Amino acid sequence: MNKPVLRLYKTIFLAQFRPELSYFNQFRTAASKLSGYPQWGTDANSVTLRDYKTRCSVAIATNSICFSQDSEDITTTSKRLQEALEVVPRELNVQKLFRIGYRRQYLASFEGSFEDLVTILDVKLLSQKKELLQRLPSIKTDLLYRVDLKDGQNMYHLTIGPVRRQEVPNWIQFEPENHLAPDVRQEQYLSILASYPEVATLIDIDMYRASSDIPITDSISFVELAERKTAELARSLNDYLFSAGVTTNGKH
Amino acid sequence: MVNIKEEFRTATRFRSQSDAVTNDPPQQVRVVVFSNEEDWPATYEARAMKRAGTFQLYTATKPRGTNWSPSHSRNMLYDVGSFAPSSDMSRTTRTFHFDVDEIQSISAITMPALELQGVYIPSGQLFSAFEVQSLPPASISLPQRILRAHFLTDVISAIDNLSKHAGNQTAADYANAVFKAMRVFRDTLPQDPFTAIIAALHDALAYKNQWADYAAPQYQQARDILVKYGNQDLSPGKALKAVSAIEDIGFDTTPFEAISEFETKSSGSDEG
16 A cells, blocks of 8 residues: 555635626736636626636735636746736725635545545544543544644635545535636546545645735735745645654654 | 544443453464444454463464464564355354464554444453454544644653653652653544554553653654654554564563563462
């Protein structure tokens, strides 16, 4: 049995700002200046740009810019996000954000049984105090590890848990409307659902800043930092959870 | 996949039957192992631990048995044999006969791919410990290795702290942490062959507070042995090799005095 391999399944970026009336004259113009999105859809208040090939999309709404990608192609994510953050806020005349967030969802496929994975995550993440355990029914069948963390001005929602294949869509929401071409949408979506690991560990890291006056000029540097921090944290957690060796200095 | 919880339960059940201890001198040890399985394995492994006194080999009479052979340690005997049709066989039981004088305890009988259901130890036999377990697979599963590494890290960290304070008044606190980490390991992974190594070192340190007598270099050597064997797939035989290595650096892994007292009385009466 191999050590679980971490794979990125989804990236979501969301910048939120106060709506301005001028938005309604500008949002479609802003969208038209982004390249690489052959498909689009719009209504009175929003526009969504789609690229089925790279499975990514940008949604511009009255109070937010959202980018999402259903793949592990981090090069495309970086490039597309940088372009969106350079073009759209300028066209919409957005100066300040009140929230900016970058979220990555990983699965580490596990070759053993779901019960074994629950046992490992239980030992690694939850309290093993006898005083607690003796108050609980003896067998844990499932678990969820969820903490909010802070590192300077960066805050995190961290979620870790074991998932079966059929549970993955509850946690990682693939966007077939935005990321799959209509003529093959149903077939490909079913294929994607079937391709999820039978048993896996979900590592979901949402890094964000929330303040009334986040300068829009900080957004690109925030994304670069978040890309690095989320990747490092996910890799480090995967190593901690599934290390099967002890080194001479007593560390995993 | 190994069902860890099931193994824990099995081990606990056997452990509760391991207290058949008498002061009668052993003449022949008869162990009846019974199972609800119809397909018994063709081979078995038996380990006997000599608790005190001088090591000496004695014939063990078993179906198609062989003599006890010295294995990896001056205090342990190790034997591998096979079953043969005999009157001792039935669909649900197998009987081992061990003609022994010096063997003071049978530490384990292991059989591959068998869910052992219980052990009958006749009265009048001397056992200071008895444990039956299914033979683990040659290569243990990743979940087991992950859990072993997790709990072993705590043991090693505690030994490192004890090593730094060896010989000082503060060492007692750190010794307590070592014992606590070892007990967690033993209670959590009773089916892991590595537990035998942890238990052996625990006995060496715990008995009469002998942790206070060992020096820092010995602790460092012991932790290096734990790391070395902790990163390997272990058979019970290999675990014995590790225990032997711990003994070779000066740890007495079989320090208990109860047997010595018995031997003293026994030899005294012989002389008289």
